[in-house]
Amino acid sequence: MDKKIIKIIMILILIIIFLSIIILLLFYNQEKKTYEEEIYYNPSSTKREKFALVKEQTEFLDTYVCINNYIGYISQLYREQYYNQEYESSINIEEYIDEQIKIAEEEIFSILDEKYIEESDININSIADLYSNYYGQMKFVIDKMYALDNSDDVSTYIIYGNIINLTKNENKEYSLMVRRDMNNLTYSILPHEYIINNNYIESNIQNIDISVLKNNKEQIESNTYNTYSPIVYDDEYIAKYYFNDYKDRLMYNVESLFYNLNEEYREKRFKNIDEYKNYVNENYQNLLKCFLSKYQYVYNEDTSYYICIDNYDNYYIFTEKEGMNYELILDTYTIDLPEFLESYNSTNNQGKTALNIQKFIQAINAKDYSYAYSKLADSFKNNYFNTEKDFEEYIKNKLFSHNSIQFNTFSVQGDVNSYKIILTDQTGNSTDEISLNIVMQLQEGTDFVMSFEV
Numbered sequence: 001m002d003k004k005i006i007k008i009i010m011i012l013i014l015i016i017i018f019l020s021i022i023i024l025l026l027f028y029n030q031e032k033k034t035y036e037e038e039i040y041y042n043p044s045s046t047k048r049e050k051f052a053l054v055k056e057q058t059e060f061l062d063t064y065v066c067i068n069n070y071i072g073y074i075s076q077l078y079r080e081q082y083y084n085q086e087y088e089s090s091i092n093i094e095e096y097i098d099e100q101i102k103i104a105e106e107e108i109f110s111i112l113d114e115k116y117i118e119e120s121d122i123n124i125n126s127i128a129d130l131y132s133n134y135y136g137q138m139k140f141v142i143d144k145m146y147a148l149d150n151s152d153d154v155s156t157y158i159i160y161g162n163i164i165n166l167t168k169n170e171n172k173e174y175s176l177m178v179r180r181d182m183n184n185l186t187y188s189i190l191p192h193e194y195i196i197n198n199n200y201i202e203s204n205i206q207n208i209d210i211s212v213l214k215n216n217k218e219q220i221e222s223n224t225y226n227t228y229s230p231i232v233y234d235d236e237y238i239a240k241y242y243f244n245d246y247k248d249r250l251m252y253n254v255e256s257l258f259y260n261l262n263e264e265y266r267e268k269r270f271k272n273i274d275e276y277k278n279y280v281n282e283n284y285q286n287l288l289k290c291f292l293s294k295y296q297y298v299y300n301e302d303t304s305y306y307i308c309i310d311n312y313d314n315y316y317i318f319t320e321k322e323g324m325n326y327e328l329i330l331d332t333y334t335i336d337l338p339e340f341l342e343s344y345n346s347t348n349n350q351g352k353t354a355l356n357i358q359k360f361i362q363a364i365n366a367k368d369y370s371y372a373y374s375k376l377a378d379s380f381k382n383n384y385f386n387t388e389k390d391f392e393e394y395i396k397n398k399l400f401s402h403n404s405i406q407f408n409t410f411s412v413q414g415d416v417n418s419y420k421i422i423l424t425d426q427t428g429n430s431t432d433e434i435s436l437n438i439v440m441q442l443q444e445g446t447d448f449v450m451s452f453e454v
Helices: 003-040 057-075 079-084 093-111 114-120 124-130 192-197 202-207 211-215 235-250 254-260 263-269 273-289 338-345 349-365 369-374 378-384 388-398
Strands: 138-149 154-165 170-181 186-190 292-300 303-310 315-320 326-329 403-413 416-425 433-442 448-452
Touching (some): 057 093, 057 138, 057 154, 138 235, 170 192, 235 254, 235 273, 292 338, 349 416, 349 433, 378 448
Antiparallel strands (some): 154 170, 433 448
């Protein structure tokens, strides 16, 4: 072949390769751009012309922080709390308390919305009377949060929930409005009375005449108390929010928690809402005293899970939903969860036996005697516990209310596994130790039967 023709062919091949590279790069950049747009797309970037539920996590939590500030200021009006503190002998206690109350009144007045102050004809001297029904340590639990966008920078939020007076052990329905200025990082509050007087109740949310609210596009000027600082809400913050929200709802709305339970789990673990209420009543004091000890964040198939463990080794598995809502599972034994199933299938007989013992003791600690009894071998039941009630009475008399496990020696004989364990009192009320020899047969899947020394 002529050298000139070969040269032309080589040039053409190089041109084709070069053009192919350019096309691939253009395609890659377009895909990258689309991917980045998906990542950074903000659901609230579309202007909300009427009230809509807040679904985006950061927006919800930024507003939640503002509300917490406000509720904290209200709590500081409670005079009696200051008498429980220790003071230096040189301090005039009454004068000091008067000063703290005055600061609290100034804090509240500084974050009340200017239009509300003007319309209600109140001043800083009105604050004590205005909040006289809220004296005590207060906490607000959010049920629903709605938002309306006044402008690119200012949004109005109506929040419905319950306010809990921890001092008086009382709670009642409560709502408020928050105006938030995302440019100045400031906010203002329109209190519960404003919501009621204007009929901004949740059942009327879509019928509210929003023209007045939408026209209030004014920026919120900063003062000493009405600013907030956006933060990155990490996994620990979210885990604590869910855990504390669950504990707060135990005090006033157990029924709502029942319907927050994962449906499959709820049907297997509790026959009805009364059985769930019995579970809460039996564990109530420890549930109130418990605190978050460990947590793990798991992302699996487009779903976020927060696996929380309290100081009694109770599990709380939160499946994240929109708007900081969640679905809940309260143990690792009632249904087989993918993460725990993976751990079970990847371990040996000794590991499987240990995991099953943990399930059994976890059920005992949760006073789920029905599950624990169902795992006893039939021959063992017939010899020692003819009824579940017999088993329950034995456990209550012989074991601790909350048992911590220490695994000792493991042995195998045929298809029977034996594990010697020591139980200690997780509450710290006793220094005694209880030795048990658990005998277990592994069955199909994650099932097992067992017995122990009586």
